[in-house]
Amino acid sequence: MEQQIQLLAKLAAIDAQLDELHDELGDLPIEVKKLESLVKDRLADAAVTKQSLEDLDHLRGTAHVTAQESIDKEQRLAKQQFQVKNNREFDAITKEIEHLKQERASLDERLRTAGVREENLRQTLAQQETVLEDAQEKLATKQQELADLSGDHNDEMRKFLDVRLKLIAALDDTIEIEYERIRKFHSNAAVAIRRNSCSGCYSAIPSQRIMEMKYQRDKMYTCENCGRILFTDDVDVEIDAVMEEHS
Numbered sequence: 001m002e003q004q005i006q007l008l009a010k011l012a013a014i015d016a017q018l019d020e021l022h023d024e025l026g027d028l029p030i031e032v033k034k035l036e037s038l039v040k041d042r043l044a045d046a047a048v049t050k051q052s053l054e055d056l057d058h059l060r061g062t063a064h065v066t067a068q069e070s071i072d073k074e075q076r077l078a079k080q081q082f083q084v085k086n087n088r089e090f091d092a093i094t095k096e097i098e099h100l101k102q103e104r105a106s107l108d109e110r111l112r113t114a115g116v117r118e119e120n121l122r123q124t125l126a127q128q129e130t131v132l133e134d135a136q137e138k139l140a141t142k143q144q145e146l147a148d149l150s151g152d153h154n155d156e157m158r159k160f161l162d163v164r165l166k167l168i169a170a171l172d173d174t175i176e177i178e179y180e181r182i183r184k185f186h187s188n189a190a191v192a193i194r195r196n197s198c199s200g201c202y203s204a205i206p207s208q209r210i211m212e213m214k215y216q217r218d219k220m221y222t223c224e225n226c227g228r229i230l231f232t233d234d235v236d237v238e239i240d241a242v243m244e245e246h247s
């Protein structure tokens with residue numbers, strides 16, 4: 001059991017390193033995700049404006065033909081109107097002609113205001129593209145930061161994880177399960193006693209109990225205040241030594 005406590009202390013030291021590495025990445029992955037979604041939104045905004053400009057171009061390009069078709073159709077209808085058999089047919093054609101006239105009026109109106117509308121759209125697009133470029137730059141910077149950090153991190157993490165695996169393999173399953181259970185509440189689930197106190201919550205440990213721990217190496221002790229697994233300071237381990245011993 002003494003060996004188990006020793007293994008647990010080493011595991012705790014490794015996990016402290018892994019937690020630290022994890023914290024260093026901090027909010028960076030979330031920031032990158034947020035910027036990615038921002039860039040996506042800005043791209044969509046600009047695409048809508050570009051589409052409106054294209055529609056405007058199309059309107060101008062086809063207006064002449066559209067108007068001519070409408071006039072031809074109206075003339076055909078006007079001729080038909082002389083050959084109708086009843087008032088109902090006459091009224092139907094009148095309505096159709098009215099509709100064509102309205103369409104042409106609306107087309108004229110759209111052409112008349114196309115210049116102003118185009119100018120507005122181009123201004124909007126210029127603004128949208130500035131905002132988009134800004135977001136893209138920010139995203140690129142954050143992505144690079146994350147990539148740089150992750151690269152170093154992955155190498156370091158791999159080393160720690162390798163040693164962790166070896167420790168876990170040697171550790172008794174029930175102890176490991178208990179350790180992982182406590183890890184849900186305290187990232188440092190197994191701590192040394194320092195100056196007669198739990199180094200997790202700083203509550204005092206009676207010296208009689210510490211003596212007992214030193215004589216009963218086969219028993220797992222936990223802090224009565226915080227529930228962390230305790231080990232006496234002579235069991236404490238230095239991370240460099242652990243890495244050297246197990247790598």
Ligand SMILES: [Zn+2]
Binds near residue numbers: 198200201202225
């Ligand atoms: Zn404690």
